Amino acid sequence: MNIENCTCVFKILPGTQRFTSENFLAIARNGINTEYNPKRFHAIIMRIRHANYKTTAALIFQSSKVVLTGVPRPEFALRMAWKVTRSIQKSYSAAKCKEVWAISVRCLKVTNIVGSFRCNNKLSIEQIYRHLKIQNKLKKMNKQIFYEPTIFPALRFKMMEEGYKAVSILIYISGRVIMTGLTSEKQLNNLFYNFLIPLINKFPRL
Template sequence: MSDDLLSSLFDTPATPSSGSRLASTSFLCDMSLMGGSSAESGKAIDISSRMIECSNEIVESTIRNESITPEIQNIIASVHLQCELDLRMIAISARNAEYNPKKVNAVVMRLRDPKCTGLLFRSGRLMITGARLENDAKLGGKKMAKICQKSGFPKVKFTNFKMENIIATADCKFPIRLEGLAYDHRDFCNYEPELFPGLVYRYHPDNSPTKAVLLLFVSGKVIVTGCKNYQEICNVFDNIYPVLCQYRK
């Protein structure tokens, strides 16, 4: 698919400006001043008004309604504790930790406030998941670092906090023709309903550094993954929403 076509897929349709509507009004006035009977002029004005209303409705139908807002479901963040850890010792010392090296070579640490889960690796790397707010993920990471300090590792430091991935969901409020979308956008889509009911859409426009993967379902539900902050999620959804509107059932 060419770069021009790809760019056109993610361009947000422009909202009609007041200037364009004034120009349309001026056009209607000019029509009324043209020669011909008043009845013919009235019909021309009526037809032109309907055309303008239809064009405005088409544009507005592809603009995301404020009620259709992506909601964060999970945040994945990472922290480095600057210290090698004895995972077995931490699992014995901490009441909210468990260690089963046969399943995963990391200590699983769960917190209730804020509600999140951490994976502690021997290298000192800590992965945090389950939080819905960045501040909660950061606070949870700091609490886990303190638990490690109290478990016999006083050199532990909370450093290099980084948002790795945000998972968000949204509802388009209308069903989507996934077959048509998969065919027209086959360079970006992977759709195998026999294996998975959702369509995988890889979002990476040439004019944007943002990379994301969207899971689209017939019901209109959308899952957005791969973004680093909430603004990126909103930008991705705002750009993909007009495309989805073209495949409304």
């Protein structure tokens, strides 16, 4: 299972402090690779380029909350958060704002990991669908299962078990599998090796 990207959130200012309107505009005006159009979206968008020509986008809100999207892996979250924070510190310094000392990375949390996997063979998702429905009826599993091939080409199901309630899985006939809603690599690996691999190995498309 490959990790495609992650979403993270953190706070810039302590407690319930917010950016003043002047300081918030200073970030937009003096920041590198930033854009701010309050008529379209009420957050500053900052783009951070890194290896392999990929980009992480930071959505900076006046509440001092920051949402990072496109983080390559969970272990990169802190590095990306500090890149944003240092850029904001430089914007503060350029605008001669006095509260530079208050800017830091606080309460950093990974909120979503997207993982993908491709089987060597095609999958019989009709059989997987029937199997999961039967397991649900027998109460051996607890999942919301959807398969409407005329509407969407993949089998979709949401995990309802404790600790995995935000996780959704897509399984395509081609053998491609996508998982979203995970919050740690441990959670991803546990679900992948203990549930997903045994499931898809049972139902190859012959």
